[in-house]
Amino acid sequence: MAAPGDSLRVAYVLLRDPSYSETFITSEIEAVRAVGATVEVFVARQGSRAAELRQIVGAVLRHPFRTLADVRALGMSYLPRAVLASAHAARLAGPIAAFAPDVLHAHFVNLPTAVAALVGRRTGVPSTAMAHAADFLLDRNGSALDRRLRLLNHLFVISEATAGQLTERGASLSAIPHGVVRAAFDGEIVERQPRRTGDVTRLVTVARLVEKKGVDTALDAVAQLTRAGVPVRYDIYGDGPLRTTLEERARALALSDVVTFHGAVSHRVATEALVSADVAVLPCRRAADGDLDGIPVFLMEAASRGIPVVTTAVSGIPELIGPAGGWQVPPNDPDALADAVQQLVSRPDEGHRRARILAARLRDEFSPALQARRLLAVWGRLARPGSHAPEPFPAGAAAADTTNSGAASAPGVAADRRAVASEEAGTRWT
Template sequence: MAGRVIYIVRSWPRLSQTFVVNEVLALERLGVGLSVYSLVRSGESLVQPEVAKVRADVVHLRGTGRRHAAANARDALSLLRRHPRTYLGTAWFALRHPGLAAGYGDCSTLACFAHASEVAAHVVRAQGPQGRASHVHAHFAHDPALVGLLVARLTGLGFTFTAHARDLYQIPPSSLATRARAARAVVTCCEANARHIRHSVAASDLPPLLVVHHGVELDRFRAGPPRPPAPEVPTVVSVGRLVEKKGFEDLLRAIALLGHRGVRLCLRLYGDGPLRARLLELRESLGLADVVTLMGARTSDEVAAALAAADAFVLTPRVTDDGDRDGIPNVLVEAMACGLPVVTTAVGGIPELVTDGANGLLVGAKDVAGVADSLERLVVEPSLRARLGCAARITVEESYDVDEAALRLREVFAGDVGWQGEAGP
């Protein structure tokens, strides 16, 4: 497609958002030119190795503090001189709709307008054959999508956004509807999210709604060397940010229950987050210091190696009291791509990926005994592990290839939204 796609994200690079980096790399393999605009820096010291392969320009936006006032004023003046009615109309829109930034998010509507003005000024200045922008796409429905909407108003470019999890469920329906009305299409990663969007946004306000699964690199995430069919102590892996919606407290209690039954395994939990201290305390109180290892944050290469060496994978998400939840966790797709049997909970879009007894084992959210029962089955039934792992790999090959997802997104960015992935009313 001619022209660059402006990609707006909340922070770059983000360790827990490898799906965004993977998507960027897959689009670049298709020849799509991209410029990534990040509202803030991630502040993380550990960076995924894939980030180094990204060819796109990455711009970290300045912010709205006093020390940036002169630069922000120059951007505003350049836009005002070039298209005064457009700039003033967009500014008036932002002033009249402060509630568009309500709910989950860190920026006010006016701060989003300042970010959008900086991006739009970049777009206006880069009008040569190599720099011309053709489309704006935002990842996440909260601050990034509002910035994308305002960039589209300031520049006249087409606009789309991808809604994921907390960004979708924790903004007001009216704010979601305003973003949707302005978009050429709305993309989301699972049908559960699509149902929420259709429920929240009137059909008259909703453009084509497209379900595009986050894909994985099938050549990178694949089964490792054959493991013993009946290891003395099976290794189970789990991966995720140590936050409430991941349900790791339920998982540790399930592991303790297995210990009371005399079922032996070891759990390696990869990830970091605000609940680390609480989980360490719970591990000690349950007597699991020799069974559960909190591995901390690791790169995707280290996670891929851990999955390839594991006997099974477990993830136990839940819906929090404030509505936060997962869509389809990318780590679950990665584990299944590695041919691992998985135990997980029926939350968000997970039942669209995992069919109980066919390509994994599915239990209810917060069902500690159910998680323990399913893990015990995997420990004592090697043939079940093999059958589920084989079916899991086939599922990912058929529906979760990152390059197939990129092909669909390229069509969306080019304005072709009539393909069969469209979610009906």
């Protein structure tokens, strides 16, 4: 256990190495290291599925009673994945103990949290986890979710909306210590000049091509804009199961000369694509299976580069955009989406003003350094019981209202927010 004054040692327990759509994990780790913690990453799933199966069978045969204890801890209703979590914990416990961490931390409150909690039980090290969205929204076993979260010493949620969604799914948050820590973006905030009038407006989306991202709605809106004579280009970066369907939709809408699908690209390429963008578009919605975004990192990275944002008021997105940081339209509404883009094209100064407000909000409430300090404040108290580190957010609050914390961070931002809020009183789509 860390002594006062020592840097914390944090073991990140991940199911696999972060994918190209999970840059928030690597950004968070970099931020935690930057504020002085020692971080080691431990990946549960290594090798093929056949190797994983052999590992599970071996763990059960070698330690049947320990496996049974793990299953009981996670709940019999979680049986197959509890056995899997037990096997992963058995393999990771030794290397993690050798690292001698002060705290274990996982992202996603499904299998990675189960593994981290079991390793914590084996090693006596406090465990925490970060809840996002799909990691629990697609989980129909509310009792197992609640049981899993109760094994943690602290739960982090990326938004107030996430806390509400967890409660709806059956988690008893009143009995689980928790608080808001935002998902991290790459941290760079760039001052941007207003776009030139008369140019073709370049719309950009960076996302996995899945239902919840609403890219089909964006294509329909782009078709409306082109029919109305608004010169636009739409660049889509990302891949996914709906790519072929979306490409066919673009062709059917006669958008082949307007829309470009770039496929999966590196984070560097995706962020460079924002340099010449005029509008960041992401019309998120709830998918038919219940999947939903939390607060998309793409919107944060667009905001950090001064790109005006057109999105939807779903899940935690309003906590990022605030009352005046961009345009929020209803999901599945290409008319409203096209109208918002057209407003931005016709009033570029307004787009720049809202982008400045959003950049200020990002700096004050969503900066990676702030999230790292919030994490370390909790981890420090867990590693050093009885310490009096300052609260990173109100005690016991999963829904501390920080949405207006950027009011005075940049000249004119507070006045801009009031002006936009007043102006939108009868027209805002939220």
